[in-house]
Amino acid sequence: MYKIYLDHVSYIYGQGTPFEKKALDDVSLGIRAGCMTGIIGHTGSGKSTMMQLLNGLASPTEGKVLLDDYDINSRPEEVLEACKSLPPYRNLSKSAAKKAIKAEVTRRRRELCFRVGLVMQYPEYQLFEETVFKDIAFGPQNMGLSEEEIKARVLEAAEFTGIESDLLDKSPFDLSGGQKRRVALAGVIAMRPEVLVLDEPAAGLDPRGRDFIFEGISHYQKTTGSTVLIVSHSMEDMARYCDDMVVMANGQVKMHGNCKEVFSKVSDLSSIGLDIPQITQLMALLREKGMDVPQDIYTVDAAVSAVKRFLETGKGGV
Amino acid sequence: MKGVAFGQYYPAVSPMHRIDPRAKVIMAVLYIVCTFLCKNLTGFIALLLSAILLVTLSHIPLKLVLRSLRPILFIIAFTSVINIFMTKGETLLTPESWKIKIYAEGIWNALFMVLRITVLIIGTGIFLTYTTTPIALTDALEYLLSPLKKIKIPVHDFAMMMTIALRFIPTLTEETEKIMNAQKARGADFTTGSLLKRAKALIPILVPLFVSAFNRAFDLASAMECRCYHGGEGRTRLNVLHYRAVDFVAILLVAAFGVGLFFLNRYGFGYTLS
Numbered sequence: 001m002y003k004i005y006l007d008h009v010s011y012i013y014g015q016g017t018p019f020e021k022k023a024l025d026d027v028s029l030g031i032r033a034g035c036m037t038g039i040i041g042h043t044g045s046g047k048s049t050m051m052q053l054l055n056g057l058a059s060p061t062e063g064k065v066l067l068d069d070y071d072i073n074s075r076p077e078e079v080l081e082a083c084k085s086l087p088p089y090r091n092l093s094k095s096a097a098k099k100a101i102k103a104e105v106t107r108r109r110r111e112l113c114f115r116v117g118l119v120m121q122y123p124e125y126q127l128f129e130e131t132v133f134k135d136i137a138f139g140p141q142n143m144g145l146s147e148e149e150i151k152a153r154v155l156e157a158a159e160f161t162g163i164e165s166d167l168l169d170k171s172p173f174d175l176s177g178g179q180k181r182r183v184a185l186a187g188v189i190a191m192r193p194e195v196l197v198l199d200e201p202a203a204g205l206d207p208r209g210r211d212f213i214f215e216g217i218s219h220y221q222k223t224t225g226s227t228v229l230i231v232s233h234s235m236e237d238m239a240r241y242c243d244d245m246v247v248m249a250n251g252q253v254k255m256h257g258n259c260k261e262v263f264s265k266v267s268d269l270s271s272i273g274l275d276i277p278q279i280t281q282l283m284a285l286l287r288e289k290g291m292d293v294p295q296d297i298y299t300v301d302a303a304v305s306a307v308k309r310f311l312e313t314g315k316g317g318v
Numbered sequence: 319m320k321g322v323a324f325g326q327y328y329p330a331v332s333p334m335h336r337i338d339p340r341a342k343v344i345m346a347v348l349y350i351v352c353t354f355l356c357k358n359l360t361g362f363i364a365l366l367l368s369a370i371l372l373v374t375l376s377h378i379p380l381k382l383v384l385r386s387l388r389p390i391l392f393i394i395a396f397t398s399v400i401n402i403f404m405t406k407g408e409t410l411l412t413p414e415s416w417k418i419k420i421y422a423e424g425i426w427n428a429l430f431m432v433l434r435i436t437v438l439i440i441g442t443g444i445f446l447t448y449t450t451t452p453i454a455l456t457d458a459l460e461y462l463l464s465p466l467k468k469i470k471i472p473v474h475d476f477a478m479m480m481t482i483a484l485r486f487i488p489t490l491t492e493e494t495e496k497i498m499n500a501q502k503a504r505g506a507d508f509t510t511g512s513l514l515k516r517a518k519a520l521i522p523i524l525v526p527l528f529v530s531a532f533n534r535a536f537d538l539a540s541a542m543e544c545r546c547y548h549g550g551e552g553r554t555r556l557n558v559l560h561y562r563a564v565d566f567v568a569i570l571l572v573a574a575f576g577v578g579l580f581f582l583n584r585y586g587f588g589y590t591l592s
C-alpha cells in the first residue's frame with residue numbers, strides 16, 4: 001500500500017513558449033507509508049518540481065498524483081459529479097451550486113496542503129510575523145483550530161525542531177540562518193501533516209544546523225508515524241536517516257529501493273555522477289588493504305563498531 | 319516564469335536581432351515618422367508591405383505579433399467609430415433623411431487610422447521589444463542620450479537605475495511566486511472572503527517580499543561599492559557597442575523608405591488625407 005503514488009507523471013514548464021522545459025518525464029513512483037524516503041539527484045534533475053506536485057501547488061502536465069489512492073488533482077467537473085447528489089447541493093440553484101462547488105474545490109486544495117506539508121527550498125523567506133510564535137501559528141490558524149489547540153501545536157512543533165521557548169517571543173527577522181530554517185520547518189510541522197515533504201532542508205547550514213534539522217525531522221517521523229520525503233544532496237544523511245531512496249536524473253527516476261540496494265549499485269550511481277557515502281568508500285579501501293570489514297556499511301557508527309570488532313577478533317594486521 | 323525574459327523579447331537568430339540596438343532605436347523613430355508621412359492608399363499599401371517585410375526579417379511568429387495587437391483592439395475600434403461618424407466630407411453615403419450621416423471620407427479616415435496604428439505597433443514592436451532585450455535597449459538609450467551629459471543631465475545614472483530595475487523584475491516576479499506558494503502550502507487563502515480579508519491575506523506575501531527586496535538592494539549596493547562603482551565618470555564598458563556597416567545601411571534604408579513615402583503621396587489614387 002503506497003501513501004503517495006505518481007502515475008506516469010510528466011511536467012513541462014512554459015508549455016507552448018520558446019522556453020519550454022520538460023522537468024519531469026514519465027515518472028512512476030510509489031512512496032511507502034510511514035517511511036522516510038530520501039530523494040537525491042543533481043541540480044536540475046526535477047526534484048523540486050516533483051515535490052511541488054505532491055501537495056497540489058502545481059498539477060502535472062500529464063499523469064496523476066495519488067494520495068491514499070485519491071487523485072489530488074481531480075478536476076472541478078469530477079468534484080461536481082461527486083457533489084451533485086449530496087444533500088447540500090441538491091437543493092441549490094445552478095449558479096449557487098456552481099459557486100458552492102468552486103468553494104469546495106478551494107477547500108479541498110487547502111485541506112490537501114494541511115495533509116501534505118511542504119517545506120520549500122530555503123524556506124526562511126516565508127517568515128513574516130512579528131514573533132516566532134505567531135509565525136509558527138500561521139498554518140494552524142488557517143486550519144481554523146481553537147486558541148488552545150493552536151498553542152499546543154506551536155509548542156509541540158517548537159519542541160520537535162529544537163526551538164527554545166525564549167525564542168518564541170522574538171522577531172523571526174532577528175534570528176540566525178539556522179534558527180530561521182527551524183522556525184520555517186516548525187511552521188509546517190505545526191499543521192501535523194500526515195506527509196511531510198522537505199526540499200533540501202539542510203542546504204547551506206553548518207554541520208550542527210544540519211544535524212539539528214535532521215534529528216528534528218526524524219523525531220517527528222518516529223513520534224507521529226507520518227510519511228516523510230526529503231530531498232538532500234548528502235549521501236551520509238540519507239544513509240543515516242532514510243529507509244528508502246530515490247535517485248533522479250534528467251527528470252526521470254533512475255533508481256528506487258532501500259538504501260542498501262541503492263548504495264550497492266556503485267557503478268550505476270557513479271555513471272549518474274553521484275557517490276556512495278564517504279565512509280563506505282573508506283571501508284572499501286580498508287578491504288583492499290586486507291582488513292576484513294563488511295562491505296555494506298553506510299554510517300560512521302556502523303563503521304566504528306565494525307572496525308572495533310575487527311580489531312578485537314584480531315584477524316590479521318594491516 | 320523562469321527563463322522567460324521580461325517583456326516580449328523573443329529570442330531568435332535573425333538579421334533584425336543582430337542589428338545594433340542604437341540603430342534600432344533610430345530606425346524605430348524614423349519608422350514612426352514614416353507612418354505619419356502616408357497620406358493616400360499607395361502610401362499605406364507600401365507601409366503595410368514594409369511591416370510584413372519587418373516581421374519576416376525578424377523571424378517572429380506572425381501569431382505572436384498579431385497577439386500584441388489585442389490590447390489595443392479597443393482603441394482601434396474606438397478611433398474608427400469616432401472617425402466614421404464624426405468626419406464631415408462631401409460624399410454622403412447614408413440617405414439625406416437619416417439623422418446619422420456617414421461620409422465616404424469618414425470611412426477612408428477610419429481605414430487609414432487603423433492601418434497607421436496597427437503598423438505603428440507592429441513596427442515599434444519589431445524594432446524595440448521583440449528583437450532587443452530591455453537591457454540592450456537601455457544601453458542604447460544611454461549611448462544616444464549621452465550628449466545630454468553636457469547640460470548636466472545624469473544620463474548614466476538614469477540608465478543604471480533603469481537597467482537594475484529591469485534586471486530585477488523577473489527576479490522579483492519569481493520570488494513573489496515562490497513566496498505565494500510557500501504561504502499557500504501553509505493554507506493561506508488569497509481568493510475568498512471580503513475585500514478586507516483579501517487585503518489582509520496579502521500581508522504574508524508583501525512582508526517577505528519587501529524584506530527580501532531590501533536585502534537584495536543592500537547586497538547589490540555593497541557589491542557595487544566593493545567593485546568601486548562611483549557613477550558614470552570615467553567608466554568603461556565590458557560590451558562596447560560597435561556600429562557595423564549593415565547598421566548604417568539599415569538606418570539609411572528606413573530613411574529612404576520615408577523619403578519614398580513622401581514622394582508616393584503625389585502619385586496617390588483614391589482618397590487623400592488632408
Ligand SMILES: Nc1ncnc2c1ncn2[C@@H]1O[C@H](COP(=O)(O)OP(=O)(O)O)[C@@H](O)[C@H]1O
Nearest residue numbers: 013021023042043044045046047048049319320
Ligand atoms: N519555474 C520554472 N520555470 C521554468 N523552468 C523551471 C522552473 N523551475 C525549474 N525549472 C527547470 O526544470 C528543471 C528541474 O528543476 P528543479 O525541479 O528545480 O530541479 P532540482 O530541484 O532537482 O534542482 C530544471 O532544468 C529547471 O531549469
Ligand SMILES: [Mg+2]
Nearest residue numbers: 047048121199
Ligand atoms: Mg531544487
